[in-house]
Amino acid sequence: MKYRDSGMPEEEVWESFFNPEVTLKLLEVNKDIGDLLDIGTGYGTFLIPAANLISGTAIGIDIDEKYLSICKNVVAQHQIKNVQIINGDISKEVTLHEVAKLTKQVDYISLFNILHCEKPVELMKQAASLLGTGGKVGVIHWIQDETPRGPPSHIRPKPEDIIRWGEEAGLNLKKQVDLPPYHFGLLLEK
Secondary structure: OOOOOOOOOOHHHHHOOOOHHHHHHHOOOOOOOOOEEEEOOOOOOOHHHHHHHOOOOEEEEEOOHHHHHHHHHHHHHOOOOOEEEEEOOOOOHHHHHHHHHHOOOEEEEEEEOOOOOOOHHHHHHHHHHHEEEEEEEEEEEEOOOOOOOOOOHHHOOOHHHHHHHHHHOOOEEEEEEEEOOOEEEEEEEO
16 A cells, blocks of 8 residues: 655655664664564665664565665665565565565564554554564654654654554554654554
């Protein structure tokens, strides 16, 4: 399912909003993580740095081939061996089978700037179903204040919304962090 479009900017603009490595470390992406699944990977802004931080495979899923082709080019150019890319929809069974071919257990799922979708609880339940016990879900999203990009503020979830949705999906809040100037982060655990 293609989620509500929030106007993905050009890659250089997009990457100026984040320090991906710092963000990932704050959300506990490290060598203790075997396989990581990045849902809505886009340009690979977080997927590629995550591959350098984890001990297993970083799997990126996106429905938009245009963004994935950019990500694939960066992976090939830097000869990153532990990245796998799937062009697919996480809500479809065929995509879940593709994930299952790559990993027996997902230890960490990133849901970065995606929970403004129409059915966030379903997405979080889907993510939780892919995790083993003790698995983690990292979330970042746009703050409610005025920002230079991002979805309209009326569809931006607040941290308390995401915490509640996580609980409905069987996930508990482990950590909340500020990611200035435009984002917040949450770490949820199964």
